[in-house]
Amino acid sequence: MHKPLLTTDFLDRAREYYGDQEAVVATTGERYTYDEFGERADGFSAALAERGIEKGDRVAVLDPNTHYHLEAAYGSMQLGAVHTPLNYRLVPDDFAYILSDAEVDAVYADYEYAEKIEPIRDEVPTEIFVTNDADAVEGDWESFDEIVDAAGTDYERPEMAEDDVITINYTSGTTGDPKGVCRTHRAETLHAYIVSLHQELRDDDVYLWTLPMFHVNGWGHIYAVTGMGAKHVCTRGVDAGGIFEAVAEEDVSYLCGAPTVLNILADYYHDHDDVQTQGANDVRIATAGSAPPEANIRAVEDEFGWYLKHVYGATETGPLITTSDARRFLDEDSDARFGVKKRQGIGYLGTEVRVVDEDGEDVPHDDETLGEVVVRGNQVMDRYWNKPEETEEAFSDRVEGYYHMGDLATVDEDGMIAIRDRKKDIIISGGENISSIELEDTLYDHDAVGDVAVIPAPSDDWGETPKAFVVPASGDADDPGVTADELRQFTREQLATYKVVRRIEFVEELPTTATGKVQKYELRQREWDDEDQMVGEG
Known part of the structure; x- marks a missing residue:
């Protein structure tokens, strides 16, 4: 028997079985049951339909975790419209590009971030603008609550197929303009299934939203947590004291966070007395990106x-494709577990992960030979939005039919991979990808x-941070004609805040090959010489 896999099934299931159970704890103090959550979603569906939004249209969401x-x-x-979440750390020019590239038809923006959309409204095809506090926003914006209340809950849900694109998630633009990653109902659903399994989600879980919902749909947790009938605890950003307080007061059992978040939590814990680290539930946390330092895992x-x-x-991969939570390889009573983690x-489950050499052959499991990580699985993207050539390259560079991650790794005797470096010059700072090329330009x-x-x-704070080696136009590193602070401010005025160059060193020349290509590996080796591991290992 074949039943289409649809993202709408997750909320439908929660409403059917957990309708009177608490579903969402809002940042403003309200608490909603799954019936109430569902009715508000229905109201937004009805309001969008009244404004002409239909199946296939793109609806962007710019919001912290509310x-x-x-x-x-x-x-x-629920209308078959394509959910297009936006990174709230971007700047207006970035939003202008994404809204135009995706041909977005409607935008919902939190009042705190609507000011980034207002300056570029005339540059984009979008005609519907909604916010959660119209009085706090300049310009002509409709109120989310008012249009939901006025619309009622009746709308016509169209027939949908599991191979329809239902989300577009934009990459960080590390090798040029951001690319729209098209994901189908089927890909989102199967990813949520395996997340539920490997992250051990249960209906009595209390999930704290420290991971941005915009980031690949919160690693699929907008689906998985909802479908399991668990509870969402919303936030407006990462604050260590607030996280510990929420964990204790809301009996949080599960949260996610980049290694940076672990570092912030560890620093806060060590700087404060009597920090309560859990409520009535045991707590588990998922982290991703560069491996966290052992001290933070400890x-x-x-x-x-x-x-x-x-x-x-x-x-492009859902995002999650691997886990170190393989307990047969862990000795919980030994510090050796930190090396595994x-x-x-x-x-x-259901995901084929390989590490291959330049000829597409699997590298030996010696934990020394480098190769590129490639993956094949049901959670992998359908394609890049309107970028057929980039799509073809991503799936055919070394091995046909596998998505190429661009990360270089080794494999140990147990088949566990470890990222050692990156094919492209990507900086991962606090879990965000930053293009070295964009900063250089x-x-x-x-x-x-x-x-x-x-x-x-x-x-220590971000895992990695951008550093620029600058050859002054004057040629004199001792008298460059500009200060490091001035260059930092120059990048701050043109880029999202997390992309700003934090460190600058003036040099007489850059190391280059005979053909003039900059040898960045020499600079990296110098910077990381005192670290236990290079890029990707924390």
């Missing part, structure tokens, strides 16, 4: 009393910069 994001997402998808498990799962993936691990625009190379440098 209940409005959940309602807008499901309200859009703090989370031995001091907080939480259980840590290290996972790995990319926007630092690895990206083994493939999720920005710095090149300054008159005092003659040449520049940007690499990831180690950071």
Whole structure:
């Protein structure tokens, strides 16, 4: 028997079986049951339909982790409209590109971020603008609550197929303009299924939203947590004290966070007395990106009393494709478990993860030979939006039919992978991808910069941070004609805040090959010489 896999099934199931159970704890203090959550999503569906939104139209959501994001997402998808979440750290020019590229028909934006959309309204095809506090926003914006209340809950849900695209998630634009990752009902559903399994989700879980919902739909948790009938605890950002307080007061059992979040939590815990690390429930936390330092894993498990799962993936892959939570390889009574938990691990159920050399052959399981990670699985994207050539390249570079991650890894005797470096010069700072090329292009625009190379440098706070080696236009590193602070401010004025160059070193020249290509690996080796591991290992 074949039953179509649809993202709308998750909220439908929760409403059917958990309708009178608490579903969402809002940042403003309200608490909603699944019946109430569903009615608000229905109201948004009805309001969008009244404004002409229909199946296939794109509806963008720009919001921190509030209940409005959940309602807008499901309200859009119930119409067959394509949920298009936006990274709230971007700047207006970034939004102008994405809204135009995706031909977005409607935008819901939180009042705190609507000011980033207002300046570019005339540049984009979007005609419907909704916010959660119209009085706090300049310009002509409709109120989410008012249009939901006025619309009622009646709307016509169209016939949908599991191969229909239902979300577009934009990449960070690390190698040029951001690419829209098209994901189908089927891909989102199967990813949520395996997330539920490997992350051990249950209906009595209390999930704290420390991971951005915009980030590949919160790693699929907008579906998985909802479908299981568990509870969402919303936030407006990451604050260590607030996280510990919420964990204790709401009896949180599960949360996610980049290694940066672990670092923030560990620092807060060590700087404050009598920090309560859990309520009535045991706590588990998932982290991804660069492997967290062992000291932070130790703090989370031995001091907080939480259980840590290290996972790995990319926007194009769902994102999650591997986990280090392979307990037959873990000795819970030995510190050797930290070495296992630092690895990206083994493939999720139904996911084929390989590490291959330049000829597409699997590397030996010696934990020394480098190869590129490639993956095949039901959670992998359908295609890039309107980018057939990039789609073809992503699935055919070394091995036909596998998505190529762009990460270089080794494989140990147990088949567990460990990311050692990256094919492309991507900086992962606090869980966000930053393009070294974009930073170099920005710095090149300054008159005092003659040449520049940007690499990831180690950071206690962020794992990695951008560092620029600048050859002054004057040629004199001792008298460059500009200060490091001035160059930092120059990048701050043109880029999202998390992309700003944090460290700058003036040099007489950059190391190059005989053909003039900058040898960035020499700069990286120098910066990471005192670290235990290079890029990707924390």
